Amino acid sequence: MLEVRGLTLKYGQSRILHGIDLVARPGAVTAVMGTNGVGKTSLLKAIAGRHPFEAGSIALDGRDLGPPSAYAAARAGIAYVPQGREVFPLMSVQENLESGFACLPAGDRGVPDRIFELFPVLKQMRARRGGDLSGGQQQQLAIARALITRPRVLLLDEPTEGIQPNIIQQIGEVISQLRTEGEIAIVLVEQYFDFAYRLADTFVALNRGEVVLSAPRAEVDREGLLARVSI
Numbered sequence: 001m002l003e004v005r006g007l008t009l010k011y012g013q014s015r016i017l018h019g020i021d022l023v024a025r026p027g028a029v030t031a032v033m034g035t036n037g038v039g040k041t042s043l044l045k046a047i048a049g050r051h052p053f054e055a056g057s058i059a060l061d062g063r064d065l066g067p068p069s070a071y072a073a074a075r076a077g078i079a080y081v082p083q084g085r086e087v088f089p090l091m092s093v094q095e096n097l098e099s100g101f102a103c104l105p106a107g108d109r110g111v112p113d114r115i116f117e118l119f120p121v122l123k124q125m126r127a128r129r130g131g132d133l134s135g136g137q138q139q140q141l142a143i144a145r146a147l148i149t150r151p152r153v154l155l156l157d158e159p160t161e162g163i164q165p166n167i168i169q170q171i172g173e174v175i176s177q178l179r180t181e182g183e184i185a186i187v188l189v190e191q192y193f194d195f196a197y198r199l200a201d202t203f204v205a206l207n208r209g210e211v212v213l214s215a216p217r218a219e220v221d222r223e224g225l226l227a228r229v230s231i
Protein backbone atom coordinates (compact mmCIF):
# COMPACT_ATOMS: atom_id res chain seq x y z
CA MET A 1 0.00 0.00 0.00
CA LEU A 2 1.21 3.46 -0.93
CA GLU A 3 0.72 6.13 1.73
CA VAL A 4 1.39 9.78 1.08
CA ARG A 5 1.06 11.99 4.14
CA GLY A 6 1.13 15.76 4.42
CA LEU A 7 3.07 16.26 1.20
CA THR A 8 3.99 19.82 0.34
CA LEU A 9 5.99 20.80 -2.72
CA LYS A 10 7.39 24.06 -4.06
CA TYR A 11 8.73 25.33 -7.35
CA GLY A 12 11.05 28.14 -6.28
CA GLN A 13 8.99 30.25 -3.90
CA SER A 14 5.60 29.02 -5.15
CA ARG A 15 4.04 26.33 -3.05
CA ILE A 16 2.08 24.03 -5.35
CA LEU A 17 1.00 21.18 -3.06
CA HIS A 18 -0.29 21.91 0.43
CA GLY A 19 -0.27 18.84 2.65
CA ILE A 20 -1.57 16.12 0.35
CA ASP A 21 -2.77 12.83 1.86
CA LEU A 22 -3.34 9.91 -0.47
CA VAL A 23 -3.60 6.16 0.04
CA ALA A 24 -3.48 3.70 -2.87
CA ARG A 25 -4.16 0.01 -2.27
CA PRO A 26 -3.11 -2.99 -4.36
CA GLY A 27 -5.84 -4.18 -6.69
CA ALA A 28 -7.49 -0.78 -6.73
CA VAL A 29 -7.43 2.24 -9.00
CA THR A 30 -7.07 5.56 -7.22
CA ALA A 31 -8.04 8.38 -9.58
CA VAL A 32 -6.48 11.78 -8.95
CA MET A 33 -8.59 14.41 -10.64
CA GLY A 34 -8.78 18.15 -11.02
CA THR A 35 -8.53 20.94 -13.55
CA ASN A 36 -5.33 22.05 -15.30
CA GLY A 37 -2.60 23.21 -13.00
CA VAL A 38 -3.98 21.96 -9.66
CA GLY A 39 -0.83 19.90 -9.06
CA LYS A 40 -1.63 16.37 -10.27
CA THR A 41 1.59 15.88 -12.23
CA SER A 42 3.62 17.45 -9.44
CA LEU A 43 2.15 14.93 -6.99
CA LEU A 44 3.07 11.99 -9.23
CA LYS A 45 6.57 13.38 -9.78
CA ALA A 46 7.08 13.63 -6.04
CA ILE A 47 5.89 10.05 -5.50
CA ALA A 48 8.18 8.86 -8.30
CA GLY A 49 11.15 10.63 -6.71
CA ARG A 50 11.46 13.01 -9.64
CA HIS A 51 10.93 16.18 -7.69
CA PRO A 52 11.95 17.01 -4.13
CA PHE A 53 9.17 17.74 -1.68
CA GLU A 54 9.31 20.22 1.13
CA ALA A 55 7.53 18.28 3.85
CA GLY A 56 5.53 15.13 4.36
CA SER A 57 6.28 11.48 3.74
CA ILE A 58 5.82 8.74 1.19
CA ALA A 59 5.72 5.13 2.38
CA LEU A 60 5.27 1.81 0.65
CA ASP A 61 3.95 -1.08 2.74
CA GLY A 62 4.79 0.86 5.87
CA ARG A 63 8.40 1.66 4.87
CA ASP A 64 9.29 5.30 4.39
CA LEU A 65 10.95 5.89 1.03
CA GLY A 66 13.27 8.49 2.50
CA PRO A 67 14.74 11.40 0.52
CA PRO A 68 13.35 11.76 -3.02
CA SER A 69 15.24 9.65 -5.55
CA ALA A 70 13.88 8.32 -8.84
CA TYR A 71 16.18 5.31 -8.63
CA ALA A 72 15.19 4.49 -5.04
CA ALA A 73 11.50 4.85 -5.86
CA ALA A 74 11.85 2.53 -8.86
CA ARG A 75 13.82 0.01 -6.79
CA ALA A 76 11.15 0.14 -4.11
CA GLY A 77 8.50 -0.77 -6.67
CA ILE A 78 7.10 2.53 -7.88
CA ALA A 79 6.74 2.74 -11.67
CA TYR A 80 5.93 6.02 -13.36
CA VAL A 81 4.40 6.55 -16.79
CA PRO A 82 4.87 10.26 -17.40
CA GLN A 83 2.58 12.59 -19.26
CA GLY A 84 3.91 12.70 -22.81
CA ARG A 85 5.23 9.14 -22.46
CA GLU A 86 8.97 9.84 -22.79
CA VAL A 87 9.60 6.98 -25.18
CA PHE A 88 13.16 7.01 -26.57
CA PRO A 89 12.50 7.81 -30.23
CA LEU A 90 15.68 6.39 -31.75
CA MET A 91 15.67 3.18 -29.74
CA SER A 92 13.68 0.13 -30.83
CA VAL A 93 10.60 -1.04 -28.97
CA GLN A 94 12.69 -3.88 -27.50
CA GLU A 95 15.40 -1.44 -26.36
CA ASN A 96 12.80 0.89 -24.86
CA LEU A 97 11.42 -2.05 -22.89
CA GLU A 98 14.90 -3.05 -21.77
CA SER A 99 15.58 0.48 -20.52
CA GLY A 100 13.15 -0.42 -17.74
CA PHE A 101 15.65 -3.03 -16.49
CA ALA A 102 17.94 -0.43 -14.92
CA CYS A 103 16.42 -0.81 -11.46
CA LEU A 104 16.22 -4.63 -11.54
CA PRO A 105 18.77 -7.17 -10.36
CA ALA A 106 20.62 -8.89 -13.25
CA GLY A 107 18.67 -12.14 -12.81
CA ASP A 108 15.32 -10.41 -13.39
CA ARG A 109 16.27 -8.70 -16.64
CA GLY A 110 13.99 -10.42 -19.12
CA VAL A 111 10.86 -9.17 -20.86
CA PRO A 112 8.10 -11.42 -19.46
CA ASP A 113 5.69 -12.96 -22.03
CA ARG A 114 2.97 -11.33 -20.00
CA ILE A 115 3.99 -7.93 -21.37
CA PHE A 116 3.27 -9.06 -24.92
CA GLU A 117 0.02 -10.71 -23.83
CA LEU A 118 -1.12 -7.35 -22.49
CA PHE A 119 0.20 -5.41 -25.50
CA PRO A 120 0.34 -7.75 -28.53
CA VAL A 121 1.11 -4.85 -30.85
CA LEU A 122 4.49 -4.40 -29.19
CA LYS A 123 5.49 -7.94 -30.10
CA GLN A 124 4.84 -7.29 -33.77
CA MET A 125 6.74 -4.01 -33.56
CA ARG A 126 9.67 -5.12 -31.43
CA ALA A 127 12.26 -3.99 -33.94
CA ARG A 128 10.60 -0.71 -34.88
CA ARG A 129 11.96 2.57 -33.54
CA GLY A 130 9.96 4.05 -30.66
CA GLY A 131 9.61 7.35 -32.50
CA ASP A 132 7.96 5.60 -35.44
CA LEU A 133 5.07 4.26 -33.37
CA SER A 134 1.72 6.03 -33.24
CA GLY A 135 0.92 8.04 -30.13
CA GLY A 136 -1.32 5.26 -28.84
CA GLN A 137 1.34 2.62 -29.45
CA GLN A 138 3.90 4.80 -27.67
CA GLN A 139 1.56 5.04 -24.71
CA GLN A 140 1.25 1.27 -24.63
CA LEU A 141 5.04 1.01 -24.82
CA ALA A 142 5.45 3.44 -21.94
CA ILE A 143 3.04 1.41 -19.77
CA ALA A 144 4.74 -1.84 -20.79
CA ARG A 145 8.16 -0.41 -19.93
CA ALA A 146 6.85 0.54 -16.50
CA LEU A 147 5.43 -2.95 -15.95
CA ILE A 148 8.80 -4.53 -16.82
CA THR A 149 9.97 -3.46 -13.38
CA ARG A 150 7.25 -5.65 -11.76
CA PRO A 151 6.05 -2.66 -9.76
CA ARG A 152 3.86 -2.58 -6.70
CA VAL A 153 2.63 0.90 -7.58
CA LEU A 154 1.87 2.12 -11.09
CA LEU A 155 1.58 5.88 -11.58
CA LEU A 156 -0.17 6.84 -14.81
CA ASP A 157 -0.21 10.48 -15.87
CA GLU A 158 -2.99 11.15 -18.38
CA PRO A 159 -2.65 7.91 -20.34
CA THR A 160 -5.52 8.83 -22.70
CA GLU A 161 -4.16 12.24 -23.71
CA GLY A 162 -4.17 12.63 -27.49
CA ILE A 163 -5.02 8.99 -28.11
CA GLN A 164 -7.62 7.49 -30.40
CA PRO A 165 -10.68 5.79 -28.88
CA ASN A 166 -9.86 2.17 -29.73
CA ILE A 167 -6.46 2.40 -28.02
CA ILE A 168 -8.00 4.21 -25.07
CA GLN A 169 -10.30 1.23 -24.73
CA GLN A 170 -7.38 -1.21 -24.85
CA ILE A 171 -5.51 0.78 -22.21
CA GLY A 172 -8.64 0.75 -20.05
CA GLU A 173 -8.81 -3.03 -20.41
CA VAL A 174 -5.18 -3.41 -19.35
CA ILE A 175 -5.77 -1.25 -16.28
CA SER A 176 -8.86 -3.34 -15.43
CA GLN A 177 -6.86 -6.56 -15.77
CA LEU A 178 -4.08 -5.28 -13.55
CA ARG A 179 -6.67 -4.28 -10.98
CA THR A 180 -8.31 -7.70 -11.08
CA GLU A 181 -4.96 -9.42 -10.58
CA GLY A 182 -4.71 -7.47 -7.34
CA GLU A 183 -0.93 -7.06 -7.09
CA ILE A 184 -0.48 -3.43 -8.10
CA ALA A 185 -1.79 -0.19 -6.63
CA ILE A 186 -2.72 1.99 -9.59
CA VAL A 187 -2.73 5.78 -9.30
CA LEU A 188 -4.41 7.29 -12.32
CA VAL A 189 -4.20 11.01 -13.10
CA GLU A 190 -6.75 11.65 -15.77
CA GLN A 191 -8.72 14.53 -17.25
CA TYR A 192 -10.93 12.28 -19.38
CA PHE A 193 -13.65 12.11 -16.78
CA ASP A 194 -15.63 9.11 -18.02
CA PHE A 195 -12.50 7.00 -18.44
CA ALA A 196 -11.40 7.69 -14.87
CA TYR A 197 -14.91 7.38 -13.50
CA ARG A 198 -15.37 3.97 -15.10
CA LEU A 199 -12.12 2.56 -13.71
CA ALA A 200 -11.64 4.12 -10.29
CA ASP A 201 -12.29 2.52 -6.93
CA THR A 202 -11.32 5.66 -5.02
CA PHE A 203 -11.41 9.30 -6.05
CA VAL A 204 -9.09 12.05 -4.91
CA ALA A 205 -9.98 15.50 -6.21
CA LEU A 206 -7.44 18.30 -6.01
CA ASN A 207 -8.01 22.01 -6.16
CA ARG A 208 -5.15 24.50 -5.94
CA GLY A 209 -2.84 21.92 -4.47
CA GLU A 210 -5.24 20.68 -1.80
CA VAL A 211 -7.35 17.56 -1.52
CA VAL A 212 -10.98 18.68 -1.66
CA LEU A 213 -12.50 15.22 -1.86
CA SER A 214 -11.18 11.76 -1.04
CA ALA A 215 -13.72 8.98 -1.08
CA PRO A 216 -14.43 5.44 -2.21
CA ARG A 217 -16.60 4.98 -5.26
CA ALA A 218 -19.68 4.02 -3.24
CA GLU A 219 -19.66 7.41 -1.54
CA VAL A 220 -19.16 9.48 -4.66
CA ASP A 221 -21.97 11.03 -6.61
CA ARG A 222 -21.00 11.30 -10.30
CA GLU A 223 -22.44 14.75 -10.90
CA GLY A 224 -20.97 16.15 -7.70
CA LEU A 225 -17.54 14.80 -8.60
CA LEU A 226 -17.79 16.13 -12.14
CA ALA A 227 -18.61 19.58 -10.81
CA ARG A 228 -15.62 19.51 -8.46
CA VAL A 229 -13.09 18.49 -11.08
CA SER A 230 -14.33 20.63 -13.95
CA ILE A 231 -13.60 24.28 -14.63
Ligand SMILES: Nc1ncnc2c1ncn2[C@@H]1O[C@H](COP(=O)(O)OP(=O)(O)OP(=O)(O)O)[C@@H](O)[C@H]1O
Pocket residue numbers: 011016034035036037038039040041042043191
Ligand atom coordinates in the same frame (compact mmCIF):
# COMPACT_ATOMS: atom_id res chain seq x y z
N1 LIG B 1 8.99 23.05 -13.30
C1 LIG B 1 8.11 23.96 -12.86
N2 LIG B 1 8.50 25.17 -12.44
C2 LIG B 1 7.60 26.08 -11.98
N3 LIG B 1 6.28 25.86 -11.90
C3 LIG B 1 5.82 24.68 -12.31
C4 LIG B 1 6.71 23.66 -12.81
N4 LIG B 1 5.97 22.57 -13.13
C5 LIG B 1 4.69 22.90 -12.86
N5 LIG B 1 4.60 24.14 -12.37
C6 LIG B 1 3.37 24.83 -11.92
O1 LIG B 1 2.83 24.07 -10.86
C7 LIG B 1 1.40 24.05 -10.95
C8 LIG B 1 0.94 22.61 -10.97
O2 LIG B 1 1.39 22.01 -12.16
P1 LIG B 1 1.10 20.47 -12.49
O3 LIG B 1 1.71 20.17 -13.82
O4 LIG B 1 1.48 19.65 -11.34
O5 LIG B 1 -0.50 20.50 -12.61
P2 LIG B 1 -1.48 19.47 -13.25
O6 LIG B 1 -2.66 19.41 -12.36
O7 LIG B 1 -0.79 18.20 -13.55
O8 LIG B 1 -1.86 20.19 -14.62
P3 LIG B 1 -2.22 19.57 -16.05
O9 LIG B 1 -3.54 18.91 -15.89
O10 LIG B 1 -2.29 20.79 -16.92
O11 LIG B 1 -1.13 18.63 -16.45
C9 LIG B 1 1.04 24.84 -12.19
O12 LIG B 1 0.70 26.14 -11.76
C10 LIG B 1 2.31 24.84 -13.00
O13 LIG B 1 2.39 26.01 -13.78
